[in-house]
Amino acid sequence: MSKNYVTGFARIGEKRELKKALESYWAKECDFQTVKNVANELKQRHWDYQKSAGIEYISSNDFSLYDNILDMAVTLNAVPQRFKNLQEEELYFAMARGSKEAVAMEMTKWFNTNYHYIVPELSPQDNYVLNAKKIIQEYKEAKEYGLTCKVNIIGPITFLGLSKRVDGGDCFELYSKILPIYEELIQEIAKLDDTITIQIDEPIFVKDLDTKILSLIKPTYDKLAGISSHVKIAVVTYFEHSKEATKILINTPIWALGLDFLHGVENSDSLQYIADSDKTLIAGVVDGRNIWKNDIEKTLNLLDTIALHVNKDKILISSSCSLLHVPFSLKYEEKMNAEIKNWLSYGVEKLDEINLISKIFFQGKESLTQNEKNALQENKEANISRKSSKLIHDAEVQKRVKNINHREREGNYEERIKIQKQKLKYLPLATTTIGSFPQTPQIRETRRAFKNGDLDKNSYINEIKKYIDECVAFQEECGLEILVHGEPERNDMVEYFGEQLQGYGFSQNGWVQSYGSRCVKPPFIYGDISRPKPMTVEWSTYAQSKTSKIMKGMLTGPVTILNWSFVRDDMPRSEVSKQIALGICDEVDDLQNAGIKIIQVDEAAFKEGYPLRKTKVQEYEDWAVRDFKLAVSSAYKETQIHTHMCYSEFNDIIATIEAMDADVISIETARSGNELLKIFAKVGYKQEVGPGVYDIHSPRIPSVEEIVTQIYSLLEVLPKEQLWINPDCGLKTRKYEEVKPSLKNMVEAVAQIRTNF
Numbered sequence: 001m002s003k004n005y006v007t008g009f010a011r012i013g014e015k016r017e018l019k020k021a022l023e024s025y026w027a028k029e030c031d032f033q034t035v036k037n038v039a040n041e042l043k044q045r046h047w048d049y050q051k052s053a054g055i056e057y058i059s060s061n062d063f064s065l066y067d068n069i070l071d072m073a074v075t076l077n078a079v080p081q082r083f084k085n086l087q088e089e090e091l092y093f094a095m096a097r098g099s100k101e102a103v104a105m106e107m108t109k110w111f112n113t114n115y116h117y118i119v120p121e122l123s124p125q126d127n128y129v130l131n132a133k134k135i136i137q138e139y140k141e142a143k144e145y146g147l148t149c150k151v152n153i154i155g156p157i158t159f160l161g162l163s164k165r166v167d168g169g170d171c172f173e174l175y176s177k178i179l180p181i182y183e184e185l186i187q188e189i190a191k192l193d194d195t196i197t198i199q200i201d202e203p204i205f206v207k208d209l210d211t212k213i214l215s216l217i218k219p220t221y222d223k224l225a226g227i228s229s230h231v232k233i234a235v236v237t238y239f240e241h242s243k244e245a246t247k248i249l250i251n252t253p254i255w256a257l258g259l260d261f262l263h264g265v266e267n268s269d270s271l272q273y274i275a276d277s278d279k280t281l282i283a284g285v286v287d288g289r290n291i292w293k294n295d296i297e298k299t300l301n302l303l304d305t306i307a308l309h310v311n312k313d314k315i316l317i318s319s320s321c322s323l324l325h326v327p328f329s330l331k332y333e334e335k336m337n338a339e340i341k342n343w344l345s346y347g348v349e350k351l352d353e354i355n356l357i358s359k360i361f362f363q364g365k366e367s368l369t370q371n372e373k374n375a376l377q378e379n380k381e382a383n384i385s386r387k388s389s390k391l392i393h394d395a396e397v398q399k400r401v402k403n404i405n406h407r408e409r410e411g412n413y414e415e416r417i418k419i420q421k422q423k424l425k426y427l428p429l430a431t432t433t434i435g436s437f438p439q440t441p442q443i444r445e446t447r448r449a450f451k452n453g454d455l456d457k458n459s460y461i462n463e464i465k466k467y468i469d470e471c472v473a474f475q476e477e478c479g480l481e482i483l484v485h486g487e488p489e490r491n492d493m494v495e496y497f498g499e500q501l502q503g504y505g506f507s508q509n510g511w512v513q514s515y516g517s518r519c520v521k522p523p524f525i526y527g528d529i530s531r532p533k534p535m536t537v538e539w540s541t542y543a544q545s546k547t548s549k550i551m552k553g554m555l556t557g558p559v560t561i562l563n564w565s566f567v568r569d570d571m572p573r574s575e576v577s578k579q580i581a582l583g584i585c586d587e588v589d590d591l592q593n594a595g596i597k598i599i600q601v602d603e604a605a606f607k608e609g610y611p612l613r614k615t616k617v618q619e620y621e622d623w624a625v626r627d628f629k630l631a632v633s634s635a636y637k638e639t640q641i642h643t644h645m646c647y648s649e650f651n652d653i654i655a656t657i658e659a660m661d662a663d664v665i666s667i668e669t670a671r672s673g674n675e676l677l678k679i680f681a682k683v684g685y686k687q688e689v690g691p692g693v694y695d696i697h698s699p700r701i702p703s704v705e706e707i708v709t710q711i712y713s714l715l716e717v718l719p720k721e722q723l724w725i726n727p728d729c730g731l732k733t734r735k736y737e738e739v740k741p742s743l744k745n746m747v748e749a750v751a752q753i754r755t756n757f
């Protein structure tokens, strides 16, 4: 028996087949039956991959046409009132994407991943009833296909913990209405087979839970696991340790407990409790969050330590979480440097690792077939090669990083801002934008043609310059005060820098589902990072040469670059971040020496890098702030440093934002009036702030009056000398037809207000 387990598998398809089917269905180019056919094919293919890799516990219901939390909401009939006249797929996709009559449900990040789930909306008026159709059907499909699967469902505590109440109340007040539906669901599933395994995902157990939530764990699982003797319940957690919940769960009648031993090393502290109970341990030891080959020897050592406590018969070897979070298969990486490719492992390859590890662990190396022996040998060699490769280790970078600890720019804020105001001479309520202007079809085509070699370098440069010319001319015409070049050369704010940094790799097909049909292809950091030459100076200085106004330089900050990449696992993230910061620091220096007076270092992903556990927050904040400051440490006192963050909930982190010490921060507050700005005033924040005055996520053009009102409401909170006026994020996803009138109205609004000063 192989005794291994996979938490869940990707569903988008190795060639993003699901994405393509969904998008053509939404565009009315095919019917729903076509989507269903593709989905069925994918489910079968994904089961095949797992079966042929020798996986024992394979999932059903890990597939979804959009999102598993949305599926769970539908299963419970937690359907918001505004969708009540819809049915079946129309209802499902309207909840996810909105319809003519009803706005979509909110979407938010799944823990600390880049996956987004649909936030269920609950109301005390809801009438919850079971709709187990999808779950039952998927189990039966697998069965007909010759496979006995476990059934994956999202657990009730996580479901309630991630939902929101439409009336602002506490979701857990609805616990007693929701739990009976779960009981019914388990009863229904129990009818499907003689014995059946249900995986209940409770990732919320890895957060710091209050006592009220902790107190629900025992009654919930006493109930659910006590329903039927032929149902085996596995409660699975991931992304961090779940020590508090573990202690409770071992005293419930569940069959097994899934723990992440990679991202929650503290789970090892629970081993003795588990050993003393009758629970099976699903040991997450193959990383479902990263793309590196498993170091099998190391994993076997970890498992040996686990086996010092827990009896081997009670261990299953597993992925650390669903393989949804890694790309599908290395098979399609045809262009990648062979040495680097040899260090990687995507979803399909991880299945083989899980199988190989479990075989060695339970049956010994002697039991391996010749092919498996070769695979083990190759694994060993790949890990050795990675430890010593010249591609990874750059002595120069290591030396430079070692000599730097804390490095900060000259002068304190009060001193700097005085010099800057004198030199830069901008007025109160200075107008600017966040950086990008609309990405036109031509500009996308220009970049694509250049990348594919269909456009020569000179023509490419000319095309980009033409865009910049027009972009600068428009900003002058409309009367904006601090200009930008518009970022036409960038496809993505991380990829653009990654491509120019040494130590960064790119995949051809490394797609990971981000939400619904959308995927991202994160670059990966495999080695020591350095910046061989300036990355943005040419474009920024060209743009500056086209205007007598101030041209703002545009960079992405180290923490954001890190958080939106797959990061090497042979070095602490904080060290990698420091290396990136040094590269950015050189760029800041080159920009200012080339005459750029204001430089914005975007930290759009600063907040999402926060650890799930409070005890780890301080450490993250320490190095994240350290590295932002390091990245701008080369700035002269008179060089004004801006930063931008794509959110507005700063209440918990305001002290940290302050500690970053940027001269100006632009933030996203447009949708919440001045509410979220209040914290800045409350803590006596000194630096300047640019709260977004209109929402760029909508095509709507804001009127002058509306922006005037918005600015007055900001002025109730902060004095005009401290405020900048800008849209709430970059304009790249908008069209010029929307952007031009919106920005003109914004400038006009400021002009009207200034006449009253």
Ligand code: GLN
Pocket (backbone or CB within 6 Å): 434, 435, 436, 487, 493, 554, 602, 604, 644, 645, 646, 729, 730, 731, 732
């Ligand atoms: N400078 C980037 C832009 O304007 C910032 C994008 C972002 O914050 N996500 O597009």
Ligand code: ZN
Pocket (backbone or CB within 6 Å): 434, 604, 644, 645, 646, 647, 728, 729, 730
């Ligand atoms: Zn933004």
